[in-house]
Amino acid sequence: MPNFKPITLGIISFVLFGISSSVAYFGLTSTEVLTLTLDHPAFRDNRIPEVSRTFSPSKLCEMMKLYRKQKKMCRRGRGTAHALMEAIRTSVLECQYQFQDERWNCSLEEPYRQNMLKKGFKETSFLYAVSSASLVHSFARGCRSGQIDRCTCDESKHLNNVEAWKWGGCGDNIKFALKFTRRFLRRAKRRGKDVTARVNQHNSRVGIKVVKSHVKTKCKCHGVSGTCTVKTCWRQLAPFHEIGQVLKRKYEKAYQVDTNTNNANGKFSLFKRKDETITDPKNSTPKTVDMVFIEPSPSFCSKSSYSIGTTGRECNKNNTCHSLCCGRGYNVMTRKKFERCQCQVVWCCKFDCNMCLIDQEVYTCK
Missing domain, CATH: 3.30.2460.20 (Wnt (Wingless and Int-1), C-terminal domain)
Structure with missing residues (x-):
């Protein structure tokens, strides 16, 4: 096999839809990055299915930089590695799309990436949220398409899946995707060890909740002359572009937070930094659907430790x-x-x- 050049991906590099070659952090392994051998025509031409045929699932899992327990989950079952790669691709493209007209345009080349990830900026918060959201989305769709052998169509008890299969109403398996994503994130090290890790976990959950809250039940009637003799229903996720728009709005309204340590048990919690908009103490704790960050972002106007600037x-x-x-x-x-x-x-x-x-x-x- 030829020696392909490894590209740090965390990050994954693509030239798609007129977007220049760029990278975006896929925040599944705490402060570690995912790495993948990308100097392959299938990646450059956006032929993700061809990658699965070129490399074995075990090889794909080795190509991604995962923790030991995450790698074990990656190897388990057909289609898991491909779904992880699709989630990375989806998060990259959506991040680049949402920030294409911003001073920070979701470009994280080295050494700027590492410096960004050491900080608790709003941009880092968005990356964690969009990453976990794309993971849920990719696995739910992968179950529906039959790509992943560990799951099938939507397994909701109140829906008639046998009839759904018969009439082509196969739903996205949100239940499996949520379970897998939460387990996968729990396999990362440094969970809850410091304030940054706690904020990253919070924003990852925001991405999961946004996907979960944008699930709709679709129904189709079948019968003679349009009558609804047979009605099949299935659950369907919103398009990921819609998820990205919701997350971008949450990014724009994100709260800066501090920590409050409980002297009795040593545990700390997050609370909104006081300003003129927070007058009620009951509103000082961020909601589970609020995106949060630790420190203000730089302007990204000029070249600095965090970006190449806008020149x-x-x-x-x-x-x-x-x-x-x-x-x-x-x-x-x-x-x-x-x-x-x-x-x-x-x-x-x-x-x-x-x-x-x-x-x-x-x-x-x-």
Whole structure:
């Protein structure tokens, strides 16, 4: 077998949907990162199923940097390793999409990644939440598709799964996915050892709860002339892009927290840092659905220990340039681009177009 170059993934690197090669932390193993051999055409071309055919499940689990007990779970059953990889991919793409117009655009190249993970920024909180959410989502869908041999369609007792199979109403197995995700996260070391670990665990649970709360029951009627002689129902997860939007809103409303130690038992709890918006002591404890962070984020405007800054980033003149460029202004250049033009309607709904070379203005931050 050829020697493929290992890429730190935690992180996984992709060039997809016009997004530049980037990395995003997949927070399943505390402060450790997942590593995977990615210099393979199947990864570069987004052919994840081909990876499962190229490498054995045991090899895939070895390629990911997991704790011993997590690796044992990865090897157990067909499809588990593939579902883990799909969860990583999903979290990466969603993070990049949600932050594409932000100063921090979900780019965590070294050495910035390690420095970010040592801090309790809002961005780190989002990464933990989106990671656990994608894990639940990937395994629930994997059960439905038959990819994972340890589970089947939705196992809810109040739903007629036999009829659901018959009529094509196979539901996402949220029950199995939740159980697997919680066990998988519990297998990570350093659980609850310090404030950062406690905050990371809290935000991981936020991601799980968001997926769980966005499950809908879908039903389909079957019968002659549209009558509902037979009705089959199944549970279905929301699209992950919808989950990402909810998590982004929680990120924007995240609370900064401090810790309060109980002198009697030595345990500590989280509470919202006091400000003018918190007047009732009963509201000082963050809810289980609130995203929390420990310290304010840097501006990410200039190159620092946490990011490369925004110099050279492309922006929209009428929308994002002011924010992304941090008041430094922007450069304007022109580049050639082929675009469909001179289109004519051909018999109802078809269009016949030429390709024209046009000048396009591009704006980049100074």
